[in-house]
Amino acid sequence: MISGQTIKGSIEELGAITKVDLCVMDLNGEVIATTTDRDLLDISIIISFANSPVDSQVIGDVHLFKILDEGEPLYVLLAKGDSEHAYMVGKIGVSQLQNLIVAYKERYDRNNFFQNLLLDNMLLIDVYNRARKLKIETSVPRVIILVEIKHSQDNTAQELLSGMFAPHSGDYVTAVDENSVILIKTLSKGQSYEEVAQIATTIVDMMNTEAMLSVRVSYGTIVEEIKDLSKSYKEAKMALEVGKIFYAEKRVNAYNTLGIGRLIYQLPESLCKIFIDEIFGGKEVPDDLDEETLNTIAKFFENNLNVSETSRQLFVHRNTLVYRIEKLEKSSGLDVRKFDDALTFKIALMVINYMKYLDNKNN
Structure with missing residues (x-):
């Protein structure tokens, strides 16, 4: 009304x-x-x-x-x-x-239509009939961009998004829960994921500068048909969760760039425990390591296992870095200077983060 x-x-x-x-x-x-x-x-x-x-x-x-x-x-x-x-x-x-x-x-009708569409609450024939009645194009490229907000009582994020992306350009802003806002972004032919990433980054920057809001943004894959928007929405939700678990430092996460994090996210907890026991046995697991060692290894991975460059960026002597790596090898049995051991250790860190997430979710 x-x-x-x-x-x-x-x-x-x-x-x-x-x-x-x-x-x-x-x-x-x-x-x-x-x-x-x-x-x-x-x-x-x-x-x-x-x-x-x-x-x-x-x-x-x-x-x-x-x-x-x-x-x-x-x-x-x-x-x-x-x-x-x-x-x-x-x-x-x-x-x-x-x-x-x-x-x-x-x-209001469009808002209701998109909410039911994203939540899979509509029959396929109803999707096209209602879209035609509401004068919504059914066969144009679209992508779901999900904006997670910390304060559920704050409508600022939705108001700002509505101001940035108007319906007359084919974009729609809605919400299906209290913690996030959904942008249904219509794309022109030829627009790629690079442009979508730029839009997502702009949203993060705008929320921060205009309203001092710290948000996380994710997006799904680009779909050509309106019936597939729920698929892009599910992908954006997964990208948001996977990003929080494995890529906490990133404010924007795309479903098509989640890499190994997406695979681990879909593993059962029992399989994760078997993997950790198999890799470390009774030895010290990464969760028990001190912060200095973990930061050192993270920087080592960032520099593609280059000892000289890592020691330079950490402002430590090369021998000090080698000592820390050897100390990790003694406690865990993995020499991260070797590619296979480095890959195993990296995956183990991600699996442990995922298990922590599951524990917090269940408690």
Whole structure:
């Protein structure tokens, strides 16, 4: 339903331009919005007009009009002033408000449509029938961009996204839970994942600079048909979760770049435990290592197992770095200077992070 504040803004602007007093009332004579402090007509007259078969009437210098919603009266508009001028302004006001009602209903219907579509609550035939009725193109490239917000009570993120991506360009903003906002982004032919990544990064930067919000953003794969949007949404959700577990330092995560993290995410917990026991046996697991050692190994991996470059970036002597690596080898049985052992250790770290995530989720 269109808000009273929206109606008020509309008639105040029209009244200021035309110098005509305007008032919108419901069918029971309650004032919704007005540009004057005076009572233009007695409430009984308003109620009588609302229940009459006519759509407009004039009493003295006040013109009464019905504002219709799909042929049924919803509000009554009063326009007071010079006869012809007030009549014309009243008709304009009715047209303006009826268009607003249609626009708000369409927005609500589209929002409801996309929510049910993303949650797989619609039959395939209904998807295309409703999309056609709502004038939504069904065969254009789209991608789901998911924005996770920390404060569920804050609507700022959705408002900012709605301001950035307007429906007239084919983009829609909605939400299916309290912790995230969904952008259904329509793409032009030829737009690639590189452009989608730029859009996602822009959203992170904009949320931070405009509203001081720290958000995480993820996106699924680009789909060509509207029926496949739920698939892109599920992928974006997985990318968000996998990103939090394995790539915590990244603010943007794409489903098509999750790599080995996506594989580990889909492993059962029992298989993860077997893997850790098989690799480390009774030896020290990475979870028990001190932070200095873990940071050293992380930097070593970043530099593609290059001892000299890693020691330079850590501002330590090469021999100090070698000592730390050998210390890790003694405790874990893995020499991360060798590719196979480095790969095993890297995967083990990711599996342990995943097991921690599962423990926290279950508690």
